[in-house]
Amino acid sequence: MHIDITGVRYTPDALTKKYVMKKIGSLDRYVSRHARKTASAEVKLKEVNRAYGNKYECDVIMHVPDATLTAKDSTVNMLAAVDIVEEKLRAQLKKYHDERTNHRGHHGIVSRFKDRLRRSSMG
Numbered sequence: 001m002h003i004d005i006t007g008v009r010y011t012p013d014a015l016t017k018k019y020v021m022k023k024i025g026s027l028d029r030y031v032s033r034h035a036r037k038t039a040s041a042e043v044k045l046k047e048v049n050r051a052y053g054n055k056y057e058c059d060v061i062m063h064v065p066d067a068t069l070t071a072k073d074s075t076v077n078m079l080a081a082v083d084i085v086e087e088k089l090r091a092q093l094k095k096y097h098d099e100r101t102n103h104r105g106h107h108g109i110v111s112r113f114k115d116r117l118r119r120s121s122m123g
Helices: 014-030 078-100 109-122
Strands: 002-008 040-048 055-064 067-075
Touching (some): 014 055, 014 078
């Protein structure tokens, strides 16, 4: 997954960029394999409310096939904001994955074979 990290009134250091890549990059496991090639994320790290103490905001827009997911949070620690946004996106991606997964349940090929096998052994 391609991840674009930008800073607004904030210059992210190498450690912060690596942390964001690790956290947001790990979310690709909730996207199907064929969709990972086209999935991308835009991460904006901002420093806000300077007059009243430093506050950091993390805003992520994730583009996946047929959907755009967004999450945003602000806190006094940039890495904590990234963690919270990651959890929000994880929940959205699980829902996205569940909606698009072909749930076969008892109608799958293996289940139908087992049903036929059971019926033939009974009679």
